[in-house]
Amino acid sequence: MPTFEERKAAFIELGQYIGSLIDESSLNSTHKDQKFDQVLRLAQAENQWFTESNICFALKEWSKALDASSIEQWLSGYKLEQMQHNKIIGVVMAGNIPMVGFHDFLSVLICGHDLMAKLSSNDKRLLPYLAEKLSKIEPGFKSKINFEENQLKNFDAVIATGSNNTARYFEYYFKDKPHIIRKNRNGVAVLTGRETHEDFENLGKDIFQYFGLGCRNVSKIFVPEGYDFDHFFKGISNYEHYINHHKYANNYDYNKAVYLMSDIKFLDNGFVMLKEDESFSSPIGVVNYETYANDMDLEKCLNQQKNNIQCTIGKHKLCSFDFGKAQHPKLTDYADGIDTINFLKNIDHHYEKTQF
Numbered sequence: 415m416p417t418f419e420e421r422k423a424a425f426i427e428l429g430q431y432i433g434s435l436i437d438e439s440s441l442n443s444t445h446k447d448q449k450f451d452q453v454l455r456l457a458q459a460e461n462q463w464f465t466e467s468n469i470c471f472a473l474k475e476w477s478k479a480l481d482a483s484s485i486e487q488w489l490s491g492y493k494l495e496q497m498q499h500n501k502i503i504g505v506v507m508a509g510n511i512p513m514v515g516f517h518d519f520l521s522v523l524i525c526g527h528d529l530m531a532k533l534s535s536n537d538k539r540l541l542p543y544l545a546e547k548l549s550k551i552e553p554g555f556k557s558k559i560n561f562e563e564n565q566l567k568n569f570d571a572v573i574a575t576g577s578n579n580t581a582r583y584f585e586y587y588f589k590d591k592p593h594i595i596r597k598n599r600n601g602v603a604v605l606t607g608r609e610t611h612e613d614f615e616n617l618g619k620d621i622f623q624y625f626g627l628g629c630r631n632v633s634k635i636f637v638p639e640g641y642d643f644d645h646f647f648k649g650i651s652n653y654e655h656y657i658n659h660h661k662y663a664n665n666y667d668y669n670k671a672v673y674l675m676s677d678i679k680f681l682d683n684g685f686v687m688l689k690e691d692e693s694f695s696s697p698i699g700v701v702n703y704e705t706y707a708n709d710m711d712l713e714k715c716l717n718q719q720k721n722n723i724q725c726t727i728g729k730h731k732l733c734s735f736d737f738g739k740a741q742h743p744k745l746t747d748y749a750d751g752i753d754t755i756n757f758l759k760n761i762d763h764h765y766e767k768t769q770f
Contacts, residue, residue: 416554418495421524424552429480431547432473433498441470450543457512457539462661464512466623469540471741472512479745480520488745492755494525497549500527501761503766504562504569506584508576511624513541517745518573518754523548525758528558530569558651571761573754596750599724600633600694604733605646607638613729614649616738620727621686623708623741624652625662626698629724630740633696634683634687635703636712647683656684666699694722724749 416424423466435441435450457464478484503522507515515531518540521757522529533541539725542561566572571592575583581597588595603617620632637643657663670687673680680700681688691702706712713732716723725747748754 415526415558418497418524420552420554421526423526424487424521424548424555425480426482426485427551428479428544428548432480432544432553432688433477436473436477441466441473442663447727453539453543457537460539461509461536463625463627464537465659471623475742476513476516485743489524489755492759494755494759497526497706497759499762500526500528500558501570502530502568503758503761504566504574505529505531506566506572506574506576507533507537507541508529509536510538510629512626513544514628515541515575516544517749518575519545521754521758522573523555524559525755527758527761528560529564530560530562532562532566534589534669547717571758572768573757575749587709592757592761593752594750594752596752597721598695599722599750600627600696601628601630601725601727602634602636602694602716603632603737604636604725604726604728604730605638605641606728606730607641607736609645609649609729609737611645611649613737614646615652616736617646617727617760618650619738621650621701622656625656625659626696628741630743631679632727632740633701634691634694635701636715637703639705639707641705643688647681651683654685665697669697669700694719705724 421422435447441454450610454466454469457469458466505515505518505522507518514537515533519529519531528547531541545559545561563671569591572588573594573596573598574581576584578598581595581625582591584595595656601620603620609617617632624631626633653742657666666685666687670682672678673689678689685699687700688703689700690704693702696702707713709732714728716732725735725740725743727735729736750762
């Protein structure tokens with residue numbers, strides 16, 4: 415098994431390789447990796463939400479995250495070099511955005527455990543390609559990575575990500591194993607009325623990156639009572655081209671037709687609709703909004719709904735991330751706020767029923 419230092423070094427080199435696959439804003443046509451070209455074409459053909467720009471963005475973010483200083487800062491407090499016993503960790507991965515399961519992939523292997531991964535049918539090409547590259551960088555990883563096509567069996571602990579519906583199945587099926595079960599969560603933004611045009615442009619990134627399919631994408635906005643959305647619509651106008659993507663347009667048209675036929679009120683700028691709704695999850699092409707009277711009411715609502723919120727975006731004191739940062743998480747920004755490394759480090763202490 416590779417040592418802790420060897421594992422870190424391999425992922426740092428993998429990050430450098432990923433960086434070589436992309437130019438500043440597009441995939442690098444000069445990388446001359448024919449297998450990657452094939453993987454890219456298959457990934458796009460099998461999931462049309464995986465556009466070249468979305469895959470490029472995901473690759474670029476992971477290239478930056480696997481920087482030596484970022485990894486050292488992330489892992490410095492865990493003392494993983496003292497871990498002696500590796501386990502088999504089952505990981506059920508989502509497929510809503512490109513390589514959404516990479517953090518779990520990284521976390522399991524950096525801890526020295528064996529990975530048994532169940533890929534989503536929507537994202538089954540990119541991660542195996544990178545796993546193969548990682549195993550070439552550090553051959554000791556080859557025996558520690560298994561992509562399972564059938565039901566997961568003979569594992570010691572599990573991390574599973576899915577919808578609220580699948581989470582109920584996961585909680586039953588994995589009830590006798592240490593586990594992390596992730597459900598639906600969404601990003602929310604808080605507006606105060608003092609935002610600049612640049613703030614709204616950046617908020618557009620938070621809403622539209624990955625077509626809004628990520629759990630960190632902003633799907634709901636809180637606004638002061640009597641708020642005028644005119645500046646908001648002007649600020650996000652750069653994202654009008656999203657309506658040219660046929661799957662996005664089909665969803666937008668369908669939801670608009672449903673609202674019109676149901677006499678549901680909404681605001682519309684021709685490529686996204688704003689609908690007053692208490693729900694934190696919104697359909698594609700729709701952003702929900704809710705008004706707040708004061709900071710006290712806002713804080714109360716956010717606290718009551720914290721299990722539905724992945725991140726809070728804005729310049730308000732209650733927000734954790736600035737506009738434009740929703741899809742730029744650090745390695746320490748764990749999904750659902752659950753410290754994955756701490757869980758994986760303490761598997762031996764979790765053999766009683768563990769509930770998160």
